[in-house]
Amino acid sequence: MDKGYIENGFIVDVSNANKTSEIIYELSRILDLPDAQSKKVCLKLGSVNLTSTELTSIKALVESMNSEIEFISTSSDETVKSAEDLNIKVSFLENKVPTPEFNADQEKVNRELEKALDKIFGDESSDIKTFAQEEDLKKLKEELPSEDVEKVANIKPEAITPEHQMETIDNAEVETSEKVENISANTSDEIKEELENFNSQLENANKIEGEDLEDVDFNLDDLRKSLRETEKLPTLYIQRTLRSGQSITSDGNIVIIGDVNPGSEIIAKGDITVWGILGGIAHAGSAGNQYARIRALKMNAIQLRIADVFARRPDNINIPYIQKTDTFVPEEACIRKKQIIIHKIHES
């Protein structure tokens, strides 16, 4: 448990549920997954008051699936009391799961998402953003104002030396919380400028290091830190095809070996990797991680969402179904310039 997650177990977050029926619905749905059986369950309850009878029925449900409740976390005193009657451990989960700093900004993420949605659905005249394909990337690069080229020249000497980078990474651990605040406090213009600077800086870094960092956005230090945070998150591993109507939500990363058919959805706080055709809705970094990625052997998603950025399949692409072929070119979606782009995963 020191690792921040439960060994041979997982966390079920039902803190949004207000009724016992909702908890049972959610629980039975999750426990029904083949991967969830015979494992320890940690139940994250919200402020809901549960009597010992209700808790007994929940416990029985979990046990009927060959799983057992490891401990529960709750903010209600009544539930704590009933749990003590039943000899169920009560614990405070919040302290044990590493919550990346960007989690704190959930409200902002919601607001941004709403804004983005208003833009898309509220106003007919505005252009709707669709996935940017690799060719579009080149256009995006060309759009950079010429002034930035001079700035690049200024930045160059600092960015090159590897030692310097090592330093910044070490510092990052201490400073990140401040940085996150800074980013959220910045006005959009400033962010844009920062971005453009950074992107040109990156292009330079690529040339020298020869590392594949083309798709990195915002801040290298933040990215490195974020990658480590994502590694620490628990990963849900599913080996079957996700069919229409099925939905999987996780506090960590999700790996699916199989196809994700249209009509299904995957929501993860970390990364999403699909070893198959991604045809449904995927939302990575649902708690606000801008650096979350969605990878798939074939990207045919109806909608992609990363943190608060939203993109949908272009209307002119009209593929009722994807033919399964022997060769796939794996693709990856990430955020670049506040827009979701899809690019091929190159060999490195």
Next chain:
Amino acid sequence: MSGRVIVITSGKGGVGKTTTNANIGTALAKAGKKVVMIDTDLGLRNLDLLLGLENRIVYTIVDVVEERCKLKQALVKDKKNPNLCLLAAAQTRDKSAVTEEQLKDICEKLKKDFDFILVDCPAGIEQGFQNAVAGASEAIVVTTPEMSAVRDADRIIGLLESKEEIKSYKLLLNRVRPNLIKSNDMMSVDDVVEILSADLIGIIPEDTGIITSTNKGEPIVNDEKSLAGKAYNNVARRIIGEDVPFLDLEEPKGVMAKLKKFFSGLTGKEK
């Protein structure tokens, strides 16, 4: 503004409820009416596919009911016609996620802003049907000239008659094949009307264009040449209140037939 709430139902599956809904909705919107379509087929939604709006759906009717978003946010605007909106069904939930009262409430709210609220009903007579019918005051019963579909339509009409809220219901005969009727291999329009003793609002001919239009996500009423598209347009006009004669479904074949038709038109024999 007080809109008309029309439920499109059939009992039997696969007779063309959703296709009818998409096409009538589009035709009404083209005629300048403000239209919203509600898909109540939770868990098996299709209406968004037929309209080509699948990639735009973010919030669904369940999100509205469970107050995760405002009703206005959940309305997806059509690609071409700003008068047309869709309230999509949730794909990851089942029929019990929405109750009759909640649907009634949504219809009441939408009535204020729209001329027409078209409710797409799921197949069957269970909870999904009860939900869909709850908010409606008019109904269109879709059936095909097949015995099984007609039986189910009869059952549905019986259920609709027992509902006080449904003031009127009309019959829409779908997938009619004039050739088969002629050779006595298919029930004729008159037969169906006689069995069901209900008013007819439209006859839609079988059209292979429907298949392509469904796959493309483009309602067939947008295709000027299609006979089915014309028929759906006429249904929409009849709903608005215009008096439109039924289409002559018999496709003239060859020059002689065309001439024949021309002359019969001149002498006024055409029905």
